[in-house]
Amino acid sequence: DAGVIQSPRHEVTEMGQEVTLRCKPISGHNSLFWYRQTMMRGLELLIYFNNNVPIDDSGMPEDRFSAKMPNASFSTLKIQPSEPRDSAVYFCASSPNREAKNIQYFGAGTRLSVL
Amino acid sequence: AQSVSQHNHHVILSEAASLELGCNYSYGGTVNLFWYVQYPGQHLQLLLKYFSGDPLVKGIKGFEAEFIKSKFSFNLRKPSVQWSDTAEYFCAVTTDSWGKLQFGSGTQVVVTP
Numbered sequence: 001d002a003g004v005i006q007s008p009r010h011e012v013t014e015m016g017q018e019v020t021l022r023c024k025p026i027s028g029h030n031s032l033f034w035y036r037q038t039m040m041r042g043l044e045l046l047i048y049f050n051n052n053v054p055i056d057d058s059g060m061p062e063d064r065f066s067a068k069m070p071n072a073s074f075s076t077l078k079i080q081p082s083e084p085r086d087s088a089v090y091f092c093a094s095s096p097n098r099e100a101k102n103i104q105y106f107g108a109g110t111r112l113s114v115l
Numbered sequence: 116a117q118s119v120s121q122h123n124h125h126v127i128l129s130e131a132a133s134l135e136l137g138c139n140y141s142y143g144g145t146v147n148l149f150w151y152v153q154y155p156g157q158h159l160q161l162l163l164k165y166f167s168g169d170p171l172v173k174g175i176k177g178f179e180a181e182f183i184k185s186k187f188s189f190n191l192r193k194p195s196v197q198w199s200d201t202a203e204y205f206c207a208v209t210t211d212s213w214g215k216l217q218f219g220s221g222t223q224v225v226v227t228p
Contacts (some may be wrong), residue, residue, distance in 0.1 A: 004158075031213070031214060033215075033216070042218060042219075042220040042221055043205065043218040043221070045215060045216065045217075048213065048215060050213065055213055056213070056215065091158065091159070093159075095214055102214045103149075103161050103164065104161075104214070104216060106151075106158040106159040106160070107158055108157070108158045109158055
């Protein structure tokens with residue numbers, strides 16, 4: 001299996017622009033998680049899905065952030081409008097199903113720079 | 116609220132030295148514990164995990180961790196580090212049935228030749 005695939009790997013944009021980050025989970029995995037990593041705040045869970053349904057979006061920082069999972073093999077995280085403080089590495093992870101003992105498998109991340 | 120604390124933010128040591136990274140969590144119920152590693156420029160990978168049973172668990176690359184319930188701790192150890200162990204190490208806990216991970220702030224480990 002190719003693992004969790006994220007695109008793009010790097011994104012540089014200007015403040016105010018819309019940014020869309022993409023994630024393809026491991027085939028057969030039913031849970032998907034979006035994280036943000038910054039020097040100041042470490043790894044933060046933004047939102048997670050189970051069977052394509054958002055379960056908890058309490059970590060989404062503001063209304064400028066939205067996430068969707070239209071099907072089992074694709075998810076997007078959108079920031080509109082983007083701001084410099086959104087600069088971070090965004091990770092997507094998937095796990096086999098809803099289960100506290102499941103290992104999460106992480107993608108390579110998208111490094112976002114908002115100028 | 117549950118929290119995960121990693122006491123050392125930055126550790127520098129020489130090859131062949133022993134490594135121990137502290138992790139404490141605050142949650143009184145059943146927990147599942149993980150250590151993840153992030154090598155420079157790479158994604159997070161699982162080092163080891165504890166769910167139940169023997170509190171001393173062994174992971175990949177010679178790492179091990181000990182769960183001490185009375186201390187709410189899950190410290191990571193390696194007897195003899197290598198330069199390739201340079202990475203950031205994250206302790207994580209799940210306390211809900213959805214597998215939601217709460218991460219510690221991470222410890223940056225630098226191993227000098």
